[in-house]
Amino acid sequence: MILEDIQAIKALLDSPKQIVIIPHVNPDGDAVGSILGLAHYLKLKGQNPSVMVPNAFPEFLSWIPGAADIVIFDEAIEKASKIIQEADLIFTLDFNALHRTGEAEAALTTSKAIKIMIDHHQAPDDYATYMYSDVSMSSTCEMVYHFIDMMGDVKTVNSNIATALYTGIMTDTGSFRFASTSNKTHKIVAHLIEAGANNAQIHNNVFDANDPSRLQLLGVALNSLTILKSYRTAFMYLSQKDLDDNDFKKGDTEGFVNYCLSLKGIVLAAIFIENSADNIIKISLRSKGNFSVNELSRAHFSGGGHTNAAGGRSSETLQETITRFKNILPQYNTLINE
Secondary structure, X not given: OOHHHHHHHHHHOOOOOOEEEEOOOOOOHHHHHHHHHHHHHHHHOOOXXXXXXXXXXXXXXXXXXXXXXXXXHHHOHHHHHHHHHOOOEEEEEOOOOHHHHHHHHHHHHHOOOEEEEEEOOOOOOOOOOEEEEOOXXXXXXXXXXXXXXXXXXXXXXXXXXHHHHHHHHHHHOOOOOOOOOOHHHHHHHHHHHHOOOOHHHHHXXXXXXXXXXXXXXXXXXXXXXXXXXXXXXXXXXXXXXXHHHOOOOOOOOOOOHHHHHOOOOOOEEEEEEEEOOOOEEEEEEXXXXXXXXXXXHXXXXXXXXXXXXXXXXXXXXHHHHHHHHHHHHHHHHHHHOO
C-alpha cells in the first residue's frame, strides 16, 4: 500500500464514518481474527464499525473479544443489507473478489461506499478504491498489523487487538509451521504476546475444544484415506451421510486435510466434502514446496488461494469429483515429482 493511500485513509478516518468490516463466506480463524482486530483498532480511532460475516463462523472462534457483536448476514439479511447500504467505508478482509461473500455479494456490489481491501490471496479483482494486497504475507491478520503500523499506530495495539490478530496468524500458518511464516511474522507475534495475547490460552481455545463427535468424524475421514504413491498424493473424503451421522458443525473439518500432508513423501493433499444443501463438493487442497494447488484449483475446480493452500468446488457427485481429481494428476506428475 503506497503512502498516498495511507494518507487518504487517515483523512477518511479523521471524522466519524459509517464503517462495515466483512470477510469471505465460511470465515476461518484469519477471517474472524482480522475483522475483529481491525474493529478494535478503529474503535481506538473514535470509530464505531459494524463487524459482519456472510454466514456463521465456527464456535471455536466465538471467544475472541468482540465476536458476540458480529452480525451474521444470512441470518439477518434485511438488517445487514441496510447497514451495508448506509456505509461510508467498507473494509473487505481476507478475500479479493466479491463473489467470495456469498449472499452478501449483491449488497456489497451495489454499495456506493469506498472499499478498502486487505488480503493475501492471488489475482485480486479491482473493486476496491484502496488495495493492500500481498501474496507473500502469512495471513490477513499479519497484514492488519502492518496496516496499523503504516497508520503510525502500532504502539496502540492492546490485548484485544493482539488476541484477535494472534489467533488469525496462528491458524493460517498452521501454528507457525507453513512456509509463509517469516522472521517478520515471528517478530509480530512476539509483539502481540507482549501486548497481551495469551498464546497458550489462545491455542487451547482453538485446538483443544473438540467435541467427541468431531474426533469420530476425523476417524471416518481417516478411514477413507487413499494414497497414490506414484503421484505423491493423498486424499480423503466425507459424504453428507458421514457428516450427518457424526453431528457435523461448521468448522469440524478444519485441518483434516493436513493429516494427508503429514504423510512421509506426500506433496499434494486433498479432502472432498459433500454439501447437499448447496449441491456441491467442497474441496480443500494443500501442498509442499513449489507445487501450486492454487493453479490446480483455478484450472480444474473453480477455486484458488495460495501456492500451498487452496480451495475449490465441484458440481459433480462425490465419486465423480474424486475420479476427475485422479484423472488430472498425470498432467501434474512432473511438477509433483520435482
